[in-house]
Amino acid sequence: MAVGLAPLPKLHPVAGFALGTACAGIKKPGRQDLVVMRCAEGSTVAGVFTQNAFCAAPVQLCQQRFLGAVRYLLTNSGNANAATGAAGLANAGQVCATLAQLAGVAPRSVLPFSTGVIGEPLPVDKIEAALPAALKNLAEDNWPAAASGIMTTDTQPKGASRQFVHQGVTVTVTGISKGAGMIRPNMATMLAYLATDAKVAQGVLQDLLKGVMDKSFNRISIDGDCSTNDSCMLIATGQAPLPEITAASGALYAALKQAVEEVALELAWAIVRDGEGASKFVTVQVNGGSCQQECLDVAFAVAHSPLVKTALFASDPNWGRILCAVGYAGVARLDTGRVSLYIGDLCIAQGGCRAEGYTEEQGSAAMREEEILLRIDLGRGTCSETVWTTDLSYDYVKINAQYRS
Amino acid sequence: MAVGLAPLPKLHPVAGFALGTACAGIKKPGRQDLVVMRCAEGSTVAGVFTQNAFCAAPVQLCQQRFLGAVRYLLTNSGNANAATGAAGLANAGQVCATLAQLAGVAPRSVLPFSTGVIGEPLPVDKIEAALPAALKNLAEDNWPAAASGIMTTDTQPKGASRQFVHQGVTVTVTGISKGAGMIRPNMATMLAYLATDAKVAQGVLQDLLKGVMDKSFNRISIDGDCSTNDSCMLIATGQAPLPEITAASGALYAALKQAVEEVALELAWAIVRDGEGASKFVTVQVNGGSCQQECLDVAFAVAHSPLVKTALFASDPNWGRILCAVGYAGVARLDTGRVSLYIGDLCIAQGGCRAEGYTEEQGSAAMREEEILLRIDLGRGTCSETVWTTDLSYDYVKINAQYRS
Numbered sequence: 129m130a131v132g133l134a135p136l137p138k139l140h141p142v143a144g145f146a147l148g149t150a151c152a153g154i155k156k157p158g159r160q161d162l163v164v165m166r167c168a169e170g171s172t173v174a175g176v177f178t179q180n181a182f183c184a185a186p187v188q189l190c191q192q193r194f195l196g197a198v199r200y201l202l203t204n205s206g207n208a209n210a211a212t213g214a215a216g217l218a219n220a221g222q223v224c225a226t227l228a229q230l231a232g233v234a235p236r237s238v239l240p241f242s243t244g245v246i247g248e249p250l251p252v253d254k255i256e257a258a259l260p261a262a263l264k265n266l267a268e269d270n271w272p273a274a275a276s277g278i279m280t281t282d283t284q285p286k287g288a289s290r291q292f293v294h295q296g297v298t299v300t301v302t303g304i305s306k307g308a309g310m311i312r313p314n315m316a317t318m319l320a321y322l323a324t325d326a327k328v329a330q331g332v333l334q335d336l337l338k339g340v341m342d343k344s345f346n347r348i349s350i351d352g353d354c355s356t357n358d359s360c361m362l363i364a365t366g367q368a369p370l371p372e373i374t375a376a377s378g379a380l381y382a383a384l385k386q387a388v389e390e391v392a393l394e395l396a397w398a399i400v401r402d403g404e405g406a407s408k409f410v411t412v413q414v415n416g417g418s419c420q421q422e423c424l425d426v427a428f429a430v431a432h433s434p435l436v437k438t439a440l441f442a443s444d445p446n447w448g449r450i451l452c453a454v455g456y457a458g459v460a461r462l463d464t465g466r467v468s469l470y471i472g473d474l475c476i477a478q479g480g481c482r483a484e485g486y487t488e489e490q491g492s493a494a495m496r497e498e499e500i501l502l503r504i505d506l507g508r509g510t511c512s513e514t515v516w517t518t519d520l521s522y523d524y525v526k527i528n529a530q531y532r533s
Numbered sequence: 534m535a536v537g538l539a540p541l542p543k544l545h546p547v548a549g550f551a552l553g554t555a556c557a558g559i560k561k562p563g564r565q566d567l568v569v570m571r572c573a574e575g576s577t578v579a580g581v582f583t584q585n586a587f588c589a590a591p592v593q594l595c596q597q598r599f600l601g602a603v604r605y606l607l608t609n610s611g612n613a614n615a616a617t618g619a620a621g622l623a624n625a626g627q628v629c630a631t632l633a634q635l636a637g638v639a640p641r642s643v644l645p646f647s648t649g650v651i652g653e654p655l656p657v658d659k660i661e662a663a664l665p666a667a668l669k670n671l672a673e674d675n676w677p678a679a680a681s682g683i684m685t686t687d688t689q690p691k692g693a694s695r696q697f698v699h700q701g702v703t704v705t706v707t708g709i710s711k712g713a714g715m716i717r718p719n720m721a722t723m724l725a726y727l728a729t730d731a732k733v734a735q736g737v738l739q740d741l742l743k744g745v746m747d748k749s750f751n752r753i754s755i756d757g758d759c760s761t762n763d764s765c766m767l768i769a770t771g772q773a774p775l776p777e778i779t780a781a782s783g784a785l786y787a788a789l790k791q792a793v794e795e796v797a798l799e800l801a802w803a804i805v806r807d808g809e810g811a812s813k814f815v816t817v818q819v820n821g822g823s824c825q826q827e828c829l830d831v832a833f834a835v836a837h838s839p840l841v842k843t844a845l846f847a848s849d850p851n852w853g854r855i856l857c858a859v860g861y862a863g864v865a866r867l868d869t870g871r872v873s874l875y876i877g878d879l880c881i882a883q884g885g886c887r888a889e890g891y892t893e894e895q896g897s898a899a900m901r902e903e904e905i906l907l908r909i910d911l912g913r914g915t916c917s918e919t920v921w922t923t924d925l926s927y928d929y930v931k932i933n934a935q936y937r938s
Contacts, residue, residue, distance in 0.1 A: 181867040182860030182885070211856045213870070213886035246853020247887050356857050434839070438930055448651020451616045452761050455587030462586040465618070480587070481618035482652050522930050525843055 130283050131409040131498055131518070133401040139271035140289045140300045144168030144365030145323040147270040149277040150262035152254045155206030155244060162255060163277040164227065164262040165201040165321065171365045173198045173239075174333040176341050178358035184210035185220040185250075186240035187357060194361070195330060199233045200224075201321065201361065202259075203241040205280050205306075208317060209250040210242070210356035219250040226256045230263060243280055243306065243317040243357055275304040278319055282306050282402050288394035290387040294380050299326050299368050301387040307399030317357035320345065320395055326384050327366030328373045335375070336385055337362045344392035348400050349431045349517035362388065400516045405523030408440050411501045411516055416466075418509035422459045426504060427515040429457035437520030440500065445491025447476045454504060466507030471500060535688050536814040536903055536923070538806040544676035544694045545705045549573030549770030550728040552675040554682040555667035557659045560611030560649065567660060568682040569632065569667040570606040570726065576770045577735040578603045578644075579742040581750075583763035589615035590625040590655075591645035592762060599766070600735060604638045606726065606766065607664075608646040610685050610711075613722065614655040615647070615761035624655040631661045635668060648685055648711065648722040648762055680709040683724055687711050687807050693799035695792040699785050702775050704731050706792040712804030722762035725750065725800055731789050732771030733778045740780070741790055742767045749797035753805050754836045754922035767793065805921045810928030813845050816906045816921055821871075823914035827864045831909060832920040834862035842925030845905065850896025852881045859909060871912030876905060 145167050152162040167173070175194045177187050186209055202224060209216050224238035242250065265273075275285035289302040303322035328336070337360070345360055366372070373381050401409050412431050417423035430436055433453040439446040447469055454467060464480040471494040475483045494500070550572050557567040572578075580599045582592050591614055607629060614621050629643035647655065670678075680690035694707040708727035733741070742765070750765055771777070778786050806814050817835050822828035835841055838858040844851040852874055859872060869885040876899040880888045899905070 180857065180860040181864065182856050182869050208853070211853050211869075211882065211886055213884060216886070245851075246857060247882070356853075356860060434925075434929075441930065446650075448613070448616055448761075451587050452585065452651060455585040455761060459586065464587050464616075477616065477652070479618060481616055481621070520839075520930060522927055524839075525846065525925060525927050525930055 130402040131406050133284055133398055136272055136275060136285055136287045137289060139287045139302050140291055141268035141271070142300050142302050142323040142365060143268070143325040143367035144171065145363060146266040146268050147274040148262040148264065148266035149270070149273045150258040152204060152258035154204060154251055154254055160273065160277045161205045162258045162262050163203040163274045164259070164266065165274065166266055167199060167323070167363050168365045168367060169199070171198060171363055172328055172330040172333050174330065174337040174362040176337060176360045178355050180356050182211055182356050184208055184242060184357045185212055185216035186242045187359060188217060189220050189224065190239045190241070190359060193236050193239055197237050198239055199237040200227055200231060201239045201241065202227050203278050203319065204255055205278055206244040207248055207250055208242050208244045208246045208357050210246045212247065212249060215249065219252050222252050223250070223255045227259050230259055241319060241359055243278065243319055246356060271302060271304060278304065278306045280306065280317070281404060284402055286395055286398035286402065288391040290390050292383045292387055294370060294383060297368055297370050299370070299384065299387070300324060301384070301391050303391045303395050305395035305399055307402065317355045318345065318360070318399065319357070320360040320392070321363070322361070322388060322391055323363040323365065324384065324388070325365050325368040326373055327368065327370065328364040328384070332374050333362060333364050336388060340385070340389050340392045343389060344396040347515045348396045349428070349515060397516060400518055403518035405521040405526070406518035407521050408519040409499045409516070410440060410518060411514060413501065413512065413514045414504045414506065415512045416505040416507045416509060417511040417513070420511050420513055422506070423511050423513035424515070426454050426457040426459060426506065427513050429453045430502065430504070431515050431517035434520055440495070440519035441521045443492065443495040445471065445476065445488065445495045447491065450502065451477060459506070462506070463508065468505045468507065470503040471495065535807040536811050538689055538803055541677055541680060541690055541692045542694060544692045544707050545696055546673035546676070547705050547707050547728040547770060548673070548730040548772035549576065550768060551671040551673050552679040553667040553669065553671035554675070554678045555663040557609060557663035559609055559656055559659055565678065565682045566610045567663045567667050568608040568679045569664070569671065570679065571671055572604060572728070572768050573770045573772060574604070576603060576768055577733055577738050579735065579738040579767040581742060581746050581765045583760050585761050587616055587761050589613055589647060589762045590617055590621035591647045592764060593622060594625050594629070595644045595646070595764060598641050598644055602642050603644055604642040605632055605636060606644045606646065607632050608683055608724065609660055610683055611649040612653055612655055613647050613649045613651045613762050615651045617652065617654060620654065624657050627657050628655070628660045632664050635664055646724060646764055648683065648724055651761060676707060676709060683709065683711045685711065685722070686809060689807055691800055691803035691807065693796040695795050697788045697792055699775060699788060702773055704773050704775070704789065704792070705729060706789070706796050708796045708800050710800035710804055712807065722760050723750065723765070723804065724762070725765040725797070726768070727766070727793060727796055728768040728770065729789065729793070730770050730773040731778055732773065732775060733769040733789070737779055738767060738769050741793060745790070745794050745797045748794060749801040752920045753801045754833070754920060802921060805923055808923035810926040810931070811923035812926050813924040814904045814921070815845060815923060816919060818906065818908045818917065818919045819911065820908065820917045821910040821912045821914060822916040822918070825916050825918055827911070828916050828918035831859055831862040831864060831911065832918050834858045835907065835909070836920050836922035839925055845900070845924035846926045848897065848900040850876065850881065850893060850900045852896065855907065856882060856885070864911065867911070868913065873910045873912065875908040876900065
């Protein structure tokens with residue numbers, strides 16, 4: 129029951145980046161649950177990873193390897209290989225080594241990714257057995273199959289693509305993602321892979337990715353890198369006939385950054401729209417803050433509140449719950465008498481209480497929409513932040529109560 | 534569907550403390566929704582209140598008044614009188630003044646309390662009209678009616694009582710509470726009233742209450758004082774024929790503190806057991822921390838995780854979700870290789886991974902219990918903390934999606 133999530137758009141191939149899938153039968157027989165991605169020699173890779181202390185074995189390996197020469201990315205769904213200790217690390221290394229051997233590259237040039245249940249041993253045999261098939265169907269136009277291959281409780285594959293022309297050369301940015309859990313999805317692994325055929329030095333690519341994260345994946349209600357497996361990768365294959373991009377590349381750098389940002393935001397929104405049990409797509413915009421951080425604190429307090437989320441699910445304009453969340457967000461010396469609240473253009477609260485002329489009927493009508501904009505003005509400055517989230521429905525409980533059964 | 538919540542125990546009257554109820558018809562006609570409590574002249578009062586920036590009008594008045602001479606406490610359910618601005622403050626003052634006039638005391642000696650929907654104007658007329666009836670049935674043995682009168686979505690009244698004998702004199706501590714929401718119940722007001730016939734100076738009583746809070750109400754999954762109306766009051770009427778208690782009173786002070794602590798813990802547990810939609814009573818005990826705060830951070834991270842809570846609801850021993858919550862609790866330099874996890878006496882994870890010999894069947898059996906003890910050992914020190922919480926069920930969503938309709 130994804131909210132307004134369109135079918136996969138056209139995903140433009142990225143020169144030098146090929147994708148292959150296979151069925152390893154990790155959790156369900158017959159499902160394409162293994163994805164191999166190959167990038168051209170000389171590609172640079174940027175990565176952002178979970179901050180969870182229990183970060184999974186594949187994440188640990190990735191972090192050690194992604195700054196070196198990367199040739200393959202190996203992803204399995206159905207098993208997170210997290211909380212698996214030394215054996216988990218050995219297993220992640222093992223599947224990478226087998227892929228490296230099959231492909232004739234160094235083991236260190238393979239990055240592993242896993243998503244699924246925590247604490248179960250990685251089924252190394254099943255993965256190794258399926259690798260040849262995945263290598264066999266590597267192709268640059270295979271993004272849609274890969275988008276499906278990385279899914280867990282996602283109901284739809286997620287992808288986005290942009291192209292721009294610089295000095296007569298078309299540059300492509302294409303990406304896929306998976307998500308699913310939406311209320312503080314502590315371990316609903318988020319995986320995202322973006323690739324471009326631009327040529328970008330690693331340091332520049334890394335800075336670009338970090339900047340983009342704070343306007344996309346770090347602004348959806350995934351609680352601050354808290355899953356064990358969250359990873360977002362950006363690969364630049366350098367196959368487009370253009371000079372290497374640096375932060376000083378002016379228009380070219382700006383165009384690339386914008387394209388990556390648009391792809392990342394579309395992927396992040398798709399994760400929210402396909403949040404577990406989601407029936408609403410909710411934008412929480414906080415204006416009038418005295419700094420960015422307090423705007424973010426308020427936005428996430430509202431976005432994470434189970435009481436706000438259940439009210440959204442019920443289309444109940446229970447605005448007191450929203451103000452209450454604003455009140456406990458920890459903003460120092462908040463003058464509640466200056467706080468106002470809007471649903472879309474409808475002013476609900478002003479000066480900290482119900483706005484004059486506001487009626488429940490108006491509120492109910494606004495809350496019945498599938499796409500809801502909550503605007504909060506703190507009335508104490510000029511800073512703004514926006515985050516995106518969903519409601520909390522029966523289906524969220526159902527999905528998460530039954531995930532393993 | 535409260536979890537193992539016994540019917541109201543015998544609530545011993547407290548000399549000098551009388552309670553009366555009446556039907557004001559605030560939300561539902563015919564319901565006893567108004568409670569008046571009268572304390573003897575010379576009583577001392579301690580109070581702990583919400584830290585929410587949108588703290589309700591009655592809380593603001595209480596904070597101004599409770600250190601003075603208090604004679605009456607006036608509570609209504611069905612309307613929180615929160616986010617109501619200057620009009621809300623005036624309304625709270627008005628109902629107190631009316632009660633003061635009827636009772637022949639100073640308006641400042643009346644403390645107001647409200648619980649219910651946020652943002653609606655307090656129905657002053659209805660409350661004023663019902664006050665004479667509540668005053669008329671004031672009685673020291675009226676605790677059970679008062680326990681029912683303060684309820685909102687609670688399914689059962691909550692009360693606890695202790696007596697001890699000092700130098701031949703019986704001292705009584707009796708209390709009632711209301712709660713309801715259980716996962717970070719941002720505005721599910723918690724109200725608790727405890728009274729004793731001991732004689733205690735205000736400063737001593739206040740310190741005693743603060744200490745008790747950190748072992749009871751502040752250790753249940755109510756997220757750090759975040760409702761708009763949370764209040765916990767402790768009244769000492771001084772009617773027992775004993776000298777005034779100070780912190781230097783030795784055995785007498787210790788006995789009183791223990792009695793208050795036992796009553797507060799029983800009331801706090803009752804709130805958890807009657808949590809909205811609760812089907813499990815869950816104790817989260819964190820041992821082996823290097824300081825209290827990190828134990829608390831871990832315990833609350835686990836207690837607040839919707840993924841842990843839905844797994845508990847499903848009796849699914851999805852222990853990876855618990856370790857994941859431990860991992861994002863923000864403990865600096867946590868060595869996951871030293872973390873272990875138990876359900877009751879069953880060791881599930883050791884050294885950061887699944888314990889040798891652990892089977893899913895064992896885990897499932899342990900999770901099917903109605904009362905569950907999760908024990909986490911961080912393996913880095915000698916500190917411990919315990920918090921109590923519930924699962925997240927369909928009924929939680931249902932109750933909170935329908936609360937106002």
